Amino acid sequence: MTAQNDPRTIAFTDAQGAEKTLADFGDGVILVVNVASKCGLTPQYEQLEALQRSYGDRGLQIVGFPCNQFMGQEPGSVEEILDYCATTWGVSFPIADKVRVNGSHAAPLYKALKKTKDHAGLAGPVAWNFEKFVILPSGDVERFRPKTTPDDPAIVELIEKNLPR
Template sequence: MTDSPVRSIPFTDAQGTEKTLDDLGADVVLVVNVASKCGLTPQYEQLEELQRLYADRGFSVVGFPCNQFFGQEPGSVEQILEFCSTTYGVTFPITDKVKVNGKNAADLYKELKQTPDAGGKAGRVEWNFEKFLVSPDGSVQRFRPKQKPNDPEIVEAIEAALTR
């Protein structure tokens, strides 16, 4: 696909296999740090709606479970997958648990966090459900946790990235 650094950074999927964003077969990827016991957890429903709406156009959401925010993702990967499937009907890929902040942050997140949000602020992930839209060329757009997945700004960014 590309030789974009962000698209070629390895991470571990829920089955323990090393993957990259390019390996997913999607041209446009929405990377989201997720948690099962968070006030924002209902965003899973909108993330799945985006997945179903745009998957056939080369889009995928990827959920990266993270337990760094008040222990809101305490379960095993198997428990997380079961929760996502039974509660929200999630069909998009969920990875192994990651850290998104600090010295032990996943390499992908170290790279993604360099991208500023619409207000020009880069750096630490603020909370669960922060979103990073990665385009085919490796460019990244950042959306903060409280911005819902079906927010017109995010939907327009996905559609624009899919038509590049």
């Protein structure tokens, strides 16, 4: 996705019910990820939090979007999800309201993000929980599929390259 379609301007609802855009989190690197509490990939929360702690002071902002579309692996209320994330994984980054990422009722942010091709050249539906979209200060977007861990060298290098020193 190119900067002219910058997803930073698309509204979504945060966990407290307020309307936000990604621009509200500054002009650094933003990592958007659809999360689930009962998924085999849920331990990625630990790596996401480590990234936030390592690079947050330089302008990285991770935003989690709970989604229950994949085998019902995020069944709880937003309050239950926030409690789980804080107590189990020590999550300090923002968690938004639950969203749909695929289908005709997908959140507008995800409708835009899904146009981004991954490194294999494939765009389209989110494959599973923990798919990652790295939004650069330029507005360009890089997409990483669920099994690519948050601490993968390609993601870390992309973050480091696009944050101030």
